[in-house]
Amino acid sequence: MTADAATTDLAARLTGFVAALRAHGVRIGTGETVDAARAVAALGLADRAVLREGLAATLLHETGQRPVFDAVFDLYFPHAVGGPATEAADREELRDRLADALTADDRAMLARLAVEAVDGLGGYGGAPGSDGWSSYQTLERLRPQTLLARVRDELRARGAGAGFADRLLEDEIRRRIEAFRALVAAEARRRVAERRGREEIARRAVAPTADRVDFLYAGKDRLAELRRTVQPLARKLATRLAARRRRAARGSVDLRRTLRGSLSTGGVPMRPVLRRRRPARPELVLLCDVSGSVAGFSDFTMLLVQALHDQFTKVRVFAFVNRVDEVTGLLVHGAADPEGLSARIHGEAAVAAWHGSSDYGVALGEFAERYARTLTPRTTVFVLGDARTNRSDPNLPAVRAIARRCRRVHWLNPEPRAQWGTGDSAALAYADLVPMHECRTARQLGTLVERLLPV
Amino acid sequence: MFTSVDDVSARLAETGYLASPAVATTVFLADRLGKPLLVEGPAGVGKTELAKAVAQVAGARLVRLQCYEGVDESRALYEWNHAKQLLRISAGRDETWDETRTDIFSEEFLLPRPLLTAIRGDDPKVLLIDETDKADVEVEGLLLEVLSDFQVTVPELGTITAARRPFVVLTSNASRELSEALRRRCLFLHIGFPDEELERRIVRLKVPGVDEALAASLVRVVGALRAMDLRKVPSVAETIDWARTLLALGADTLDENVVRDTLGVVLKHQEDVLKASAKLDLDAL
Ligand SMILES: Nc1ncnc2c1ncn2[C@@H]1O[C@H](COP(=O)(O)OP(=O)(O)OP(=O)(O)O)[C@@H](O)[C@H]1O
Ligand SMILES: [Mg+2]
Numbered sequence: 001m002t003a004d005a006a007t008t009d010l011a012a013r014l015t016g017f018v019a020a021l022r023a024h025g026v027r028i029g030t031g032e033t034v035d036a037a038r039a040v041a042a043l044g045l046a047d048r049a050v051l052r053e054g055l056a057a058t059l060l061h062e063t064g065q066r067p068v069f070d071a072v073f074d075l076y077f078p079h080a081v082g083g084p085a086t087e088a089a090d091r092e093e094l095r096d097r098l099a100d101a102l103t104a105d106d107r108a109m110l111a112r113l114a115v116e117a118v119d120g121l122g123g124y125g126g127a128p129g130s131d132g133w134s135s136y137q138t139l140e141r142l143r144p145q146t147l148l149a150r151v152r153d154e155l156r157a158r159g160a161g162a163g164f165a166d167r168l169l170e171d172e173i174r175r176r177i178e179a180f181r182a183l184v185a186a187e188a189r190r191r192v193a194e195r196r197g198r199e200e201i202a203r204r205a206v207a208p209t210a211d212r213v214d215f216l217y218a219g220k221d222r223l224a225e226l227r228r229t230v231q232p233l234a235r236k237l238a239t240r241l242a243a244r245r246r247r248a249a250r251g252s253v254d255l256r257r258t259l260r261g262s263l264s265t266g267g268v269p270m271r272p273v274l275r276r277r278r279p280a281r282p283e284l285v286l287l288c289d290v291s292g293s294v295a296g297f298s299d300f301t302m303l304l305v306q307a308l309h310d311q312f313t314k315v316r317v318f319a320f321v322n323r324v325d326e327v328t329g330l331l332v333h334g335a336a337d338p339e340g341l342s343a344r345i346h347g348e349a350a351v352a353a354w355h356g357s358s359d360y361g362v363a364l365g366e367f368a369e370r371y372a373r374t375l376t377p378r379t380t381v382f383v384l385g386d387a388r389t390n391r392s393d394p395n396l397p398a399v400r401a402i403a404r405r406c407r408r409v410h411w412l413n414p415e416p417r418a419q420w421g422t423g424d425s426a427a428l429a430y431a432d433l434v435p436m437h438e439c440r441t442a443r444q445l446g447t448l449v450e451r452l453l454p455v
Numbered sequence: 456m457f458t459s460v461d462d463v464s465a466r467l468a469e470t471g472y473l474a475s476p477a478v479a480t481t482v483f484l485a486d487r488l489g490k491p492l493l494v495e496g497p498a499g500v501g502k503t504e505l506a507k508a509v510a511q512v513a514g515a516r517l518v519r520l521q522c523y524e525g526v527d528e529s530r531a532l533y534e535w536n537h538a539k540q541l542l543r544i545s546a547g548r549d550e551t552w553d554e555t556r557t558d559i560f561s562e563e564f565l566l567p568r569p570l571l572t573a574i575r576g577d578d579p580k581v582l583l584i585d586e587t588d589k590a591d592v593e594v595e596g597l598l599l600e601v602l603s604d605f606q607v608t609v610p611e612l613g614t615i616t617a618a619r620r621p622f623v624v625l626t627s628n629a630s631r632e633l634s635e636a637l638r639r640r641c642l643f644l645h646i647g648f649p650d651e652e653l654e655r656r657i658v659r660l661k662v663p664g665v666d667e668a669l670a671a672s673l674v675r676v677v678g679a680l681r682a683m684d685l686r687k688v689p690s691v692a693e694t695i696d697w698a699r700t701l702l703a704l705g706a707d708t709l710d711e712n713v714v715r716d717t718l719g720v721v722l723k724h725q726e727d728v729l730k731a732s733a734k735l736d737l738d739a740l
Contacts, residue, residue, distance in 0.1 A: 042484060042488070050480050058642060062632075
């Protein structure tokens with residue numbers, strides 16, 4: 001490429017970049033764009049990290065814009081990776097290297113591994129990557145969170161766990177894993193962008209607000225951000241539910257009784273008789289998968305329901321991984337500390353036997369057996385989970401038994417509908433028995449709660 | 456002033472300021488593009504210190520406007536020395552009023568405040584407008600004027616234009632949103648908490664008596680505290696204080712007792728201390 005062509009290309013990329021930022025609500029004037037170009041000229045292109053900081057300094061005006069900026073930057077100024085690992089990444093080998101990088105807290109290596117992981121494990125469709133790239137699939141296959149124990153033991157063996165610092169170790173590793181997950185998400189987005197044209201994806205792929213983020217992809221930060229929206233969302237829903245309740249309480253015309261009444265007026269229906277609704281509020285039972293990747297979704301929903309508790313005569317919440325236990329009490333006392341909810345559930349409730357992966361069949365069976373008496377014809381049951389059974393028996397009879405005893409069962413599934421029934425998902429089998437709803441974001445959850453809750 | 460981003464890092468380091476890549480890059484650009492630098496970030500991450508370090512590197516005079524609620528033009532820009540003017544008036548009884556007036560509104564009776572000081576004279580200066588968010592909105596209008604043209608009009612004297620533009624640093628804790636217009640004038644830099652490696656280096660530099668291993672575990676505990684949901688998470692300043700405290704106590708490793716006894720240096724609220732003690736599994740008493 002000639003120098004001129006290179007300059008033109010760079011200018012075009014910069015204008016595209018600025019346009020994409022604007023599309024995300026970052027207000028950028030011409031002055032800043034000119035500054036950005038001057039910054040690029042002063043800094044050169046050799047160091048991507050320096051370029052990133054330089055553009056951020058010239059184009060942004062506040063801290064809150066930085067996450068959007070970083071995501072869009074990755075799309076427009078991708079790593080100049082000379083094509084990562086040419087041979088298809090082998091899952092076990094990747095996990096080994098990932099464990100090493102997490103142990104060493106080697107940021108550069110973690111970034112490279114994120115690229116390789118998406119490359120080797122994230123492609124879907126015919127030939128790998130021919131239809132797209134998924135960070136969800138990458139993480140599902142790589143399961144970085146399961147490396148925790150191994151990395152911890154390795155670090156201990158090296159003495160990093162000596163003395164006081166030992167108690168910090170696990171959380172430190174968790175934060176590293178969380179950062180790696182974010183790198184994977186960024187890389188998958190970048191690849192999708194490459195396929196579809198940057199402009200289009202920059203508009204769609206960068207999550208603009210927390211309530212539209214997929215629960216399954218939301219990292220720790222996003223989930224924390226989401227938790228802060230629980231109260232406002234609950235207030236909004238409460239107002240809507242109250243309005244629905246008022247409308248319902250007004251009742252509909254009871255035709256038979258109106259006509260009977262009209263006999264005294266010569267058959268002319270003078271006074272319409274309204275069917276009265278029972279004023280008692282409904283009962284709600286929540287049955288939540290709190291394992292691994294769906295925990296963010298379950299957490300959020302539990303907090304929301306807790307915030308809505310005075311809309312019901314009774315709310316009971318049960319959590320499971322491969323065993324069921326009631327956690328209503330933990331939730332009530334935990335309202336003050338939503339951050340710690342998940343840890344409390346895992347620490348204080350018996351939700352998992354010796355192994356940590358979910359078993360819907362066993363959990364549903366145990367619920368049907370031990371807690372059937374909590375269900376009455378006034379109860380609505382919400383089941384929360386991805387219905388991924390880890391290939392064990394889904395125990396459909398248990399679901400039927402639960403459905404028979406209560407008024408309604410709704411299943412909220414945080415996975416995209418297109419993935420239901422793929423791999424070890426028993427979603428379609430369950431969906432045959434009870435209505436199943438796709439519930440990927442807080443926004444969708446709000447709509448579903450408003451629509452599905454009985455009043 | 457600087458030849459490259461690395462040059463910025465190296466020279467700031469000589470003064471005792473360890474810059475992250477983001478800091479070095481932005482300082483380099485502020486100098487190259489001749490734009491004011493708006494630095495935001497939590498308390499105690501080295502915003503003020505950065506301006507001081509830049510001044511030292513540049514061999515420039517540091518002119519500091521400390522903002523607070525109620526700071527006004529007469530504190531920020533200039534003021535007439537009324538006492539001295541009165542003296543002058545009573546001294547020159549046989550002059551005409553016109554003569555007196557011309558005289559008492561001359562440079563001699565002017566009290567320049569930081570904004571004016573920073574643009575007068577041709578020696579190099581760094582203008583630090585510290586804690587900008589504490590000032591009232593009206594002061595922003597004033598800053599905007601001064602930072603756009605680097606000139607100040609004193610009605611009685613005329614317009615004073617900077618012969619040499621100062622390097623300007625504005626800091627803010629974001630207790631109040633600064634106006635968009637002011638932000639647009641500036642390059643923006645957010646300084647967050649440093650990564651572990653940088654914070655270790657800062658500790659070792661500021662408290663040389665602390666050895667590598669102790670600095671490392673100190674920084675790890677601080678990192679853990681920052682990940683907790685506390686009312687006030689510890690900043691670099693607290694990390695440094697903690698290191699000094701441990702040194703003074705002669706503690707050469709962190710253990711449960713040392714952490715429990717000194718946690719108050721790092722955390723300022725009792726409820727934070729309680730929460731952190733629980734999360735760190737420090738037994739009560
Ligand atoms: N990168 C760094 N290199 C060297 N010292 C640092 C660095 N960052 C912070 N410090 C030290 O931390 C302490 C606090 O810094 P400073 O007072 O500049 O913070 P600040 O961001 O201005 O805080 P505030 O918002 O409270 O004014 C100082 O003692 C400073 O020396
Ligand atoms: Mg300060």
